[in-house]
Amino acid sequence: MSSGTIDIEEFENADGDEFExxxxxxxxxxxxxxxxxxxxxxxxxxxxxxxxTDAVSAILSRLKERELVRHKRPYWAITDDTERLHAAYRLHRHHEQADEQYGAERLEELRTDEMEDVQ
Structure with missing residues (x-):
């Protein structure tokens, strides 16, 4: 994680939301x-x-269930299915936007079949 500082060049070249x-x-x-x-x-x-390490292992296991990472013990790699990765990212962004707009308690009401396919 961040040490609290970054190189000024990295700061200058970053997109506006890059450090969220x-x-x-x-x-x-x-x-x-x-x-x-x-x-x-x-x-x-x-x-x-x-x-x-325990937290990373748990997260990787969940990502594997969603077919977003590949695993050959003991190694992990990102999926080679770029369409699936992009779909998961789009779903994630929609989820964040819905959470901001409607609040977390209403998100279940907004769930679609397409969301189920990616999860």
Whole structure:
């Protein structure tokens, strides 16, 4: 995670919303996507992101159930199904927007069959 500072060049070159807080799941998916040429052990992902290994392992297992990561013990890699990854990202963004607009308690009422397919 962040040390509280970043290089000024990184700051200047960043998009306006780039530094918004991300969930651990988002951090892991982004990390694996940015390093899609490698497979990683959960402990190394945890170390790189400043997270606990147990938490990373649990998140990776959930992502595997959704077919967003691949796993060959002990290594993990982002899915090679880019359409599925993009669909999951779109769903995630819609969920965030709905949460902001309607509140978390009403999200279940808005669930669609398309959402079920990705989850």
């Amino acid at each position: 807080e991300r969930t651990d799941t988002e951090e892991i998916v982004l990390f694996l996507d940015e390093h899609d040429d490698r497979a990683w052990k959960a402990a190394m992902i945890a170390e790189r992101l400043g997270l606990k």
